[in-house]
Amino acid sequence: MNEWTPALSTGVPLLDEHHRRIFQWLAELESAAAEERTLSSVYALVRLKHYTREHFAAEEALMKSAGYPDLDAHKAEHAAFRGRLGDLQIKSMGQDISTETVNLLGDWLTHHIAKVDMAYVPYVKKPE
DSSP, rough: OOOOOOOOOSOHHHHHHHHHHHHHHHHHHHHHHHOOOOOHHHHHHHHHHHHEEEHHHHHHHHHHHTTTTTTHHHHHHHHHHHHHHHHHHHTTTTTTOOOOHHHHHHHEEEEEIIGGGGGGGHHHOOOO
């Protein structure tokens, strides 16, 4: 099961809320795929795609304003994931989305947040 956990917290409230919502849409996609609810899968995938686009834009703007040195590499990872979601959306029109595919998306998100996103935390987190 793909879900957000406190271990994935960046300590940046806005971004943590975004990450939680992304995992909520991923869970909806996972449920729809497992039950072969094609229309629900397509809807959840579209929502996931749109929400990640909004999140990535906010995250990239925050990193840019903080002067994060690895911004270009981070943006490239985001672009690749958006591409995967777009390909999956096209594929979903002709066949059901498998739970394995959903798990691959969840694995990517978990790794991305736990490793790649955590690298920008010292740059964007406001001192308390």
